[in-house]
Amino acid sequence: MKWRVIGLGTAVLWIVTMGVVAALFVQGHTRPGTDGRTEIVLAQAERDLILTEMRQLLKTVHGVVTVLGSPDQNLKAAESAARSAGMAIAVDVNPAVMLKLPLAFKQMGMSIHKDMDRLADGIAQGDTSVQILNRLSSMTARCTACHDMYRFSIAR
Numbered sequence: 001m002k003w004r005v006i007g008l009g010t011a012v013l014w015i016v017t018m019g020v021v022a023a024l025f026v027q028g029h030t031r032p033g034t035d036g037r038t039e040i041v042l043a044q045a046e047r048d049l050i051l052t053e054m055r056q057l058l059k060t061v062h063g064v065v066t067v068l069g070s071p072d073q074n075l076k077a078a079e080s081a082a083r084s085a086g087m088a089i090a091v092d093v094n095p096a097v098m099l100k101l102p103l104a105f106k107q108m109g110m111s112i113h114k115d116m117d118r119l120a121d122g123i124a125q126g127d128t129s130v131q132i133l134n135r136l137s138s139m140t141a142r143c144t145a146c147h148d149m150y151r152f153s154i155a156r
């Protein structure tokens with residue numbers, strides 16, 4: 001009888017713990033922001049790291065657009081700019097940070113890295129400028145959508 005109670009208690013505890021982890025994974029560590037966006041609460045170093053990645057993304061977009069607008073169109077440079085923001089830089093994200101980011105944020109973020117690789121592949125396979133710009137525009141649509149939805153704040 002006693003073991004049964006302990007067994008049941010353990011099962012309930014397990015279910016509650018998994019529920020909390022699942023809820024965190026979906027919702028992240030968030031609260032309503034002052035400007036209508038959802039605020040994601042991070043530690044200072046975590047925010048710094050993600051913002052560094054953001055500035056890298058903007059540099060990549062800038063790199064590709066600059067190549068397209070230049071007379072010699074050095075597509076090799078555009079390809080490596082796109083590749084530099086691909087999945088390779090997304091792999092080692094700290095699991096604690098992953099739990100703080102809402103699911104929609106993680107999905108949009110990952111899709112950008114995947115599409116940067118696709119962009120690099122497309123350039124390597126001879127995409128035209130219009131095709132490259134179309135791929136970029138589908139990504140910048142997500143940059144702006146995410147920026148409209150979320151902001152970061154620092155946990156105190």
Ligand code: HEC
Pocket residue numbers: 051052054055057058059061104105106108109112139140142143144146147150151152153
């Ligand atoms: C999944 C969500 C998401 C996506 C996708 C995203 N960003 Fe961001 N980005 C953010 C958030 C959140 C901030 C912080 C905004 C704030 O706190 O006001 C940010 C900030 C930035 C900043 C400011 C960096 C700084 O140092 O302050 C730049 C630049 C930036 N993003 C560029 C981009 C570009 C370019 C893309 C697309 C190629 C992109 N972002 C895609 C969420 C995203």
